[in-house]
Amino acid sequence: EVQLVESGGGLVQPGGSLRLSCAASGFTFSSYWMSWVRQAPGKGLEWVANIKQHGNEKYYVDSVKGRFTISRDNAQNSLYLQMNSLRAEDTAVYYCVRKGSSIEGKYYYTDVWGKGTTVTVSS
């Protein structure tokens, strides 16, 4: 079964740090782009970051650039999100997601989602 399981969320004070982890199973992790997507309480979805198969390309939404770092360990089938200088507006459920692609590799989409881990930034 294809599965993504996030961990590492919790309550942190403004300015603090957290490291989210995502354990992947049931597919060849190293063959896929991976992402983090977040959802603030009662709000819509927000794409946060992408990382290419071997970690040599990374992209971030402007609001987290310089504060968050996406990384992966293909040997451990794991995805990470290091979050520093956390702000109240980073409070959200963070989803680990897999980027699938069409057969010809032209179209990408998010086809597998974890259940999410909750990050609360508050004093």
Add this chain to the structure above:
Amino acid sequence: DIQLTQSPSFLSASVGDRVTITCRASQGISSYLAWYQQKPGKAPKLLIYAASTLQSGVPSRFSGSGSGTEFTLTISSLQPEDFATYYCQQLNSYPQTFGQGTKVEIK
């Protein structure tokens, strides 16, 4: 950044109704658009990618169309399990933005 605007933001409909949700992009994105369904407390689920390709396992009552800047998600006959919030996402360029969502509720 490309902005996606969904309309309506809220929709009240009955079982059996035909429902159409529109997603407009602030600039052309070819067919690099996906649609997701999210139920309360659950992760989103992929319905459509490449604007009109039905994801495996998704019922055929769901369909997508459009290209460029205007896209639609249609549910041909609304079923009880379809009451949820729907999001579009563009994957043409970074940041890979989502629409604000359309909540479909029971009339």
